[in-house]
Amino acid sequence: MSDLEQRCAEAGLKMTGQRRVILKVLGNAEDHPSVESVYERARELDSSISIATVYRTLSLLGELDLVIRHEFQEGHSRYEVNSDHHHHLVDLETGEVVEFQNDELEALKEKIARDLGYDLVDHRLELYGKRIKKK
Amino acid sequence: MSDLEQRCAEAGLKMTGQRRVILKVLGNAEDHPSVESVYERARELDSSISIATVYRTLSLLGELDLVIRHEFQEGHSRYEVNSDHHHHLVDLETGEVVEFQNDELEALKEKIARDLGYDLVDHRLELYGKRIKKK
DNA sequence: GTAGCTGCAAACTCTTTGCAACTCT
DNA sequence: AGAGTTGCAAAGAGTTTGCAGCTAC
Numbered sequence: 001m002s003d004l005e006q007r008c009a010e011a012g013l014k015m016t017g018q019r020r021v022i023l024k025v026l027g028n029a030e031d032h033p034s035v036e037s038v039y040e041r042a043r044e045l046d047s048s049i050s051i052a053t054v055y056r057t058l059s060l061l062g063e064l065d066l067v068i069r070h071e072f073q074e075g076h077s078r079y080e081v082n083s084d085h086h087h088h089l090v091d092l093e094t095g096e097v098v099e100f101q102n103d104e105l106e107a108l109k110e111k112i113a114r115d116l117g118y119d120l121v122d123h124r125l126e127l128y129g130k131r132i133k134k135k
Numbered sequence: 136m137s138d139l140e141q142r143c144a145e146a147g148l149k150m151t152g153q154r155r156v157i158l159k160v161l162g163n164a165e166d167h168p169s170v171e172s173v174y175e176r177a178r179e180l181d182s183s184i185s186i187a188t189v190y191r192t193l194s195l196l197g198e199l200d201l202v203i204r205h206e207f208q209e210g211h212s213r214y215e216v217n218s219d220h221h222h223h224l225v226d227l228e229t230g231e232v233v234e235f236q237n238d239e240l241e242a243l244k245e246k247i248a249r250d251l252g253y254d255l256v257d258h259r260l261e262l263y264g265k266r267i268k269k270k
Numbered sequence: 271g272t273a274g275c276t277g278c279a280a281a282c283t284c285t286t287t288g289c290a291a292c293t294c295t
Numbered sequence: 296a297g298a299g300t301t302g303c304a305a306a307g308a309g310t311t312t313g314c315a316g317c318t319a320c
Contacts, residue, residue: 013299013300014293014294014295014298014299014300015294015295016293016294016299016300016301017293018300018301019300035284035285036284048301048302049301049302050301050302050303051285051302052285052286052287052301052302052303052304053300053301053302055284055285055286056286056300056301059285059286071206071208073206073259075283075284075310076283076284076285077284077285089247089248089251089253091253092256092257098251098253100247100251102243102247104243105240105243105244105247108237108239108240108243109240109260109262112224112235112237112240112262113224113262113264114267116224116233116235116264117266117267118224118226118233118262118264118265118266118267119264119265119266119267120262120263120264121227121263121264121265122227122262122263122264123260123261123262123263124208124259124260124261124263125244125258125259125260125261126258126259126260127244127247127248127253127255127257127258128255128256128257128258128259129248129251129253129254129255129256129257130253130254130256131252131253131254132249132252132253132254148274148275149273149274149275149318149319149320150319150320151274151275151276151318151319152318153275153276154275170309170310171309183276183277184276184277185276185277185278186277186310187276187277187278187279187310187311187312188275188276188277190309190310190311191275191276191311191312194310194311210285210308210309211308211309211310212309212310
């Protein structure tokens with residue numbers, strides 16, 4: 001049983017065939033797939049799966065904090081398994097997503113929220129850039 | 136003629152009654168109104184205005200960089216006039232949006248992008264928090 | 271005069287939901 | 296057995312668009 005399946009079981013979710021497939025797709029993903037992509041990849045493993053189930057499952061997994069839902073400026077959601085905390089830089093030319101992490105940044109945003117009189121609950125930081133061409 | 140109207144004219148937009156009304160609503164807004172809010176406020180000034188025109192106008196103004204379109208995690212867009220650069224902290228309990236600016240943060244995100252080999256073109260930073268209760 | 275703008279309604283995209291059948295525990 | 300899950304199709308929210316008439320320039 002995969003780690004994700006384990007955590008779902010602990011949360012009281014029934015481990016159906018469809019869920020196993022979706023968890024497998026998410027676990028194998030090396031990118032940040034859209035709902036549509038998850039659906040397509042899942043269908044390759046079980047062609048009877050419906051997109052409603054994909055939506056329902058991703059939404060459940062999001063509530064359990066097993067996955068993170070992103071809304072990059074594209075008009076739809078993308079998902080990734082919630083492992084280590086990091087942020088994203090989106091390559092505007094290729095759509096590729098680069099992950100990064102920066103402690104100074106983490107401390108700074110906590111401080112900003114506190115100075116404004118708020119407890120930081122969540123945040124969103126995305127950079128959009130173009131690759132510097134080497135000569 | 137307002138500054139916004141001036142800039143629209145320079146961009147070659149026809150200054151219709153509807154546009155004047157929408158620009159006035161945006162200029163007077165002290166919050167970050169949704170399309171629906173802009174529509175409602177505009178209708179108080181000209182009850183014949185249609186929501187399609189509001190969408191079309193906001194979209195045009197966005198292309199001209201006269202307004203900024205935000206997609207806070209709410210499922211719809213919000214707009215504000217593009218003046219000084221700043222970021223937003225969204226109060227999760229009231230939906231209120233607090234603006235802030237931080238030079239250290241600006242420098243840091245430039246540095247992060249550069250270190251990853253990218254020229255920073257755009258970015259998005261939003262904090263979501265709850266007001267610290269005073270006893 | 272005419273290119274551009276408008277209101278209306280229909281269409282579109284992404285997402286959610288009611289329901290009857292099915293399945294994991 | 297029974298609560299939870301599924302596929303399907305319909306509905307929902309937010310947004311865009313085709314079209315015929317109108318208006319700023």
